[in-house]
Amino acid sequence: QQKVQQSPESLIVPEGGMASLNCTSSDRNVDYFWWYRQHSGKSPKMLMSIFSNGEKEEGRFTVHLNKASLHTSLHIRDSQPSDSALYLCAASMQGGRALIFGTGTTVSVSP
Amino acid sequence: DTTVKQNPRYKLARVGKPVNLICSQTMNHDTMYWYQKKPNQAPKLLLFYYDKILNREADTFEKFQSSRPNNSFCSLYIGSAGLEYSAMYLCASSGGSNTGQLYFGEGSKLTVL
Numbered sequence: 206q207q208k209v210q211q212s213p214e215s216l217i218v219p220e221g222g223m224a225s226l227n228c229t230s231s232d233r234n235v236d237y238f239w240w241y242r243q244h245s246g247k248s249p250k251m252l253m254s255i256f257s258n259g260e261k262e263e264g265r266f267t268v269h270l271n272k273a274s275l276h277t278s279l280h281i282r283d284s285q286p287s288d289s290a291l292y293l294c295a296a297s298m299q300g301g302r303a304l305i306f307g308t309g310t311t312v313s314v315s316p
Numbered sequence: 317d318t319t320v321k322q323n324p325r326y327k328l329a330r331v332g333k334p335v336n337l338i339c340s341q342t343m344n345h346d347t348m349y350w351y352q353k354k355p356n357q358a359p360k361l362l363l364f365y366y367d368k369i370l371n372r373e374a375d376t377f378e379k380f381q382s383s384r385p386n387n388s389f390c391s392l393y394i395g396s397a398g399l400e401y402s403a404m405y406l407c408a409s410s411g412g413s414n415t416g417q418l419y420f421g422e423g424s425k426l427t428v429l
Contacts, residue, residue, distance in 0.1 A: 209358065239416045248320075248406065248420035249359075293359070297416055302347050302366055304416055308358040 211307035228294030320421035345411030
């Protein structure tokens, strides 16, 4: 069973719109969450990380974390065509170096 | 420079033949990883080296071997390739206090025929 589950599988967002992506871990040992972005034909690059309950904002990107439910979400406001990519969620245990990835959400921003 | 380099970028192998993939990084990172990525599947962690200590996932323990002769290099070795090994193999490294920030290479695409 996949330990990190993401939804939706794909998302079409109008330019300037809001994209909301979800990620949940089924492993109670998980403590840290990471979001990676992978543009087509490129390697994944870390976008944001979150370790504590609450919200973290960086520019147009906001992540939320609820540690009780092991659920994190990524929100992209004012979506741009350059945001079209595969977004991967990853989880790890505190102090652990093994990142377990989900299958990803493909975001397509339509002009 | 945050570059992780992988060689070869493309590899064609026959069933039953060995495959060796190479990864290098110049960031002096203490940890190097190998992930297997198949279409529409999550990147699957195969193994990682923390310094000289190799950690292998239980379900891939016998299928993949690795070596890290020095801090900069890490290899992934398949002794006898099967059709199910066809995939993209991603190498990554991380270091310092931000252990979850992985820097990925461009990948090595393995096709087994």
